[in-house]
Amino acid sequence: MACIKDVAAEAGVSVATVSRVLNDHPSVSTEARTRVLAAVETLGYRPNAVARSLRTDQTRTLGLVISDVLNPYFTELARSVEEEARALGYSVIIGNADERPELQDHHVRTLLDRRIDGLLVSPTDGGSPGMLDAARAGTPMVFVDRWIPGLDVPVVRADGRTAVRDLVAHLHGLGHRRLAIIAGPAATTTGSERVAAFREALAAYGLTLPDAYTGQGDFQAESGRRVTEEFLDLAEPPEVVFAADNLMALGALDAVRARGLRVPDDIALAAFDDIPWFVHTDPPVTAIAQPVRELGRAAVRALVDRIEGRPPQSVTLPARLVVRRSCGERPDPNHPHMNVTQRSNP
Amino acid sequence: MACIKDVAAEAGVSVATVSRVLNDHPSVSTEARTRVLAAVETLGYRPNAVARSLRTDQTRTLGLVISDVLNPYFTELARSVEEEARALGYSVIIGNADERPELQDHHVRTLLDRRIDGLLVSPTDGGSPGMLDAARAGTPMVFVDRWIPGLDVPVVRADGRTAVRDLVAHLHGLGHRRLAIIAGPAATTTGSERVAAFREALAAYGLTLPDAYTGQGDFQAESGRRVTEEFLDLAEPPEVVFAADNLMALGALDAVRARGLRVPDDIALAAFDDIPWFVHTDPPVTAIAQPVRELGRAAVRALVDRIEGRPPQSVTLPARLVVRRSCGERPDPNHPHMNVTQRSNP
DNA sequence: CCTCCTCGTGGAATCGATTACACGAAGGAT
DNA sequence: ATCCTTCGTGTAATCGATTCCACGAGGAGG
Numbered sequence A, B: 001m002a003c004i005k006d007v008a009a010e011a012g013v014s015v016a017t018v019s020r021v022l023n024d025h026p027s028v029s030t031e032a033r034t035r036v037l038a039a040v041e042t043l044g045y046r047p048n049a050v051a052r053s054l055r056t057d058q059t060r061t062l063g064l065v066i067s068d069v070l071n072p073y074f075t076e077l078a079r080s081v082e083e084e085a086r087a088l089g090y091s092v093i094i095g096n097a098d099e100r101p102e103l104q105d106h107h108v109r110t111l112l113d114r115r116i117d118g119l120l121v122s123p124t125d126g127g128s129p130g131m132l133d134a135a136r137a138g139t140p141m142v143f144v145d146r147w148i149p150g151l152d153v154p155v156v157r158a159d160g161r162t163a164v165r166d167l168v169a170h171l172h173g174l175g176h177r178r179l180a181i182i183a184g185p186a187a188t189t190t191g192s193e194r195v196a197a198f199r200e201a202l203a204a205y206g207l208t209l210p211d212a213y214t215g216q217g218d219f220q221a222e223s224g225r226r227v228t229e230e231f232l233d234l235a236e237p238p239e240v241v242f243a244a245d246n247l248m249a250l251g252a253l254d255a256v257r258a259r260g261l262r263v264p265d266d267i268a269l270a271a272f273d274d275i276p277w278f279v280h281t282d283p284p285v286t287a288i289a290q291p292v293r294e295l296g297r298a299a300v301r302a303l304v305d306r307i308e309g310r311p312p313q314s315v316t317l318p319a320r321l322v323v324r325r326s327c328g329e330r331p332d333p334n335h336p337h338m339n340v341t342q343r344s345n346p
Numbered sequence C: 001c002c003t004c005c006t007c008g009t010g011g012a013a014t015c016g017a018t019t020a021c022a023c024g025a026a027g028g029a030t
Numbered sequence D: 001a002t003c004c005t006t007c008g009t010g011t012a013a014t015c016g017a018t019t020c021c022a023c024g025a026g027g028a029g030g
Helices: A004-011 A015-022 A030-043 A049-056 A072-087 A101-113 A129-136 A161-173 A189-203 A221-233 A246-258 A292-307 B004-011 B015-022 B030-043 B049-056 B072-087 B101-113 B129-136 B161-173 B189-203 B221-233 B246-258 B292-307
Strands: A061-066 A091-096 A118-121 A141-144 A155-159 A179-183 A214-216 A240-243 A268-272 A286-289 A315-318 A320-322 B061-066 B091-096 B118-121 B141-144 B155-159 B179-183 B214-216 B240-243 B268-272 B286-289 B315-318 B320-322
Touching (some): A004 A015, A004 A030, A015 A030, A049 B049, A061 A072, A061 A101, A061 A292, A072 A091, A091 A101, A091 B091, A101 A118, A155 A292, A161 A286, A161 A320, A179 A189, A179 A221, A214 A221, A221 A240, A240 A246, A246 A268, A292 A315, B004 B030, B061 B072, B072 B292, B091 B101, B101 B118, B101 B129, B118 B292, B155 B292, B161 B189, B161 B268, B161 B286, B161 B320, B179 B189, B179 B221, B214 B221, B221 B240, B221 B246, B240 B246, B246 B268, B292 B315
Parallel strands (some): A061 A091, A118 A141, A141 A155, A155 A315, A179 A214, A179 A240, A268 A286, B061 B118, B118 B141, B141 B155, B155 B315, B179 B240, B268 B286
Antiparallel strands (some): B286 B320
């Protein structure tokens, strides 16, 4: 593989001049520039990013550590992050923590070892030592979706409060009174906030959320299944199950089907995080949709601001309710879009 | 950030000794070793992977360029690739080509600039110039899922021939005779092979695949929708639509639903690539499942073999048919697993 | 005509690691 | 006692870029 010295030799100039041409530094003669460019062409030279990074102390790379790649929500987030980063001239390296703190730590450490310029994190359960160290050490960092209180790290997330209120209003309007939730890990902000928002919204209707109706999940399908079975085993099962993420909703669907029961007739279901498949499940699932693309873009912008010395901004975007049939009502025919697969390439 | 010189100073030894300790070279005294380790501890030193890579000319990193992250098939592939790579001491950088050759090129180039040790590629439509150059230049490379004929690059993939035959047998047994396919891009191997396998299987039953029943898709949901609409507009629409990937199946489902028709009563549906959601769609979708995890592992092993100087092996694993209800039959009660969400963490 | 700038250029230091080579001390064999 | 290994260590070269500094040429201004 040709290096800068080879190019210099081929062009009959010094490596300094080659470097200047490559970084289009102003003081290079047109003569030299064309000769260098020609040499680059004939040798098929490409600068070594490793060497460049070592010298300049910047990699133009962002790290993104997400909690679970298999969750379509995070997949889409990852995609929009990469898209925006690319537009700003950065690459992205994704680390999948699989909801395991030690794996999150592994990725944070690996990314830091590679001297990425900044880190985007959706922290797992309470964070992990390495991640907290990194935050305190002043690594440029932005939390996305989930965050950890008490750290001076900007947060980009969606606020589901209003949407959850809308959901509860919808459910109450359909006559449901016994509402249950499958929560995420209490140590994650999304885990606890969604429960809090739900409880708050219930209170507005004079309803409470008994412990028996608060199942502890871990954002994975299996836990949704387990918790739903527990609900169904109760002397007085809930009329509605609200899953705090889409995978647990999938598990809930499994559990209901395994008992030979039907949604929404026997039990209603709603989920946090909308995904294209929810349009085609049996029945289509009512869900709370986050503005994922915008979240990803905002997160990248905040991080790049921080990296390039501008003050980064925390951002909170509203989530919205998408009503389908899993809670018992027909979708409004005036809003046919709610019933169609979301496009991935708008 | 502390560097090796700081550690050497703190421990009262030379940088060479520090380096030897870190790479556990045998000839270091226990004395020196403990002093270095202590210094590493107190300074919180972590070796700079960039500098190390520059010197050793290896990054212990694999590049993975996939055609579409939003496709659950590739997401799962990416996950299993990362898992196996991590087990072998490698990191993975994922590039999402979004089925666009120029984006694929962008990622290949970026990855090569970073001097990754090897490349795993699922080439988009016919490959891209940069990718072909890389292959010919001798970059350690392995194709996964899709490949490009005529290149001396090992291929790890699933063979769907048998499963497609099983599918056609199943369909024929249900009385279907007018079978159509939504194909992927003809320039991709998976695009053309699946059509060929389908046509071949039909021939065994004395059936043909007319042009009108061969729709041209691009592996995206939108194309599945469009092609299905074309099928439905025919004077004699097909009785079955076989989508060559899961996203096009989703689009087909959209189109059928938009017409107010029902699967399988009005038209049957089957798909290549099984995903957890197919269990819960309305109706559950009959699909051909690839052994994705094994594919990912085999691909990484082949690539690492190639990188580390062992002869790499091409691998072909069989896909299998998973019968559900979208073609008109009840699932066999003796095989209840076919009706349950696949676990992501077995 | 002399001085001062600006411009284009090259030499060499530098980033943070690894590693070939040299060297001295210690131990074993003769 | 002498020589040869072996062992532990340090010095310095090296990887491939960027960039500070010095230098010579040429033009402008006095």
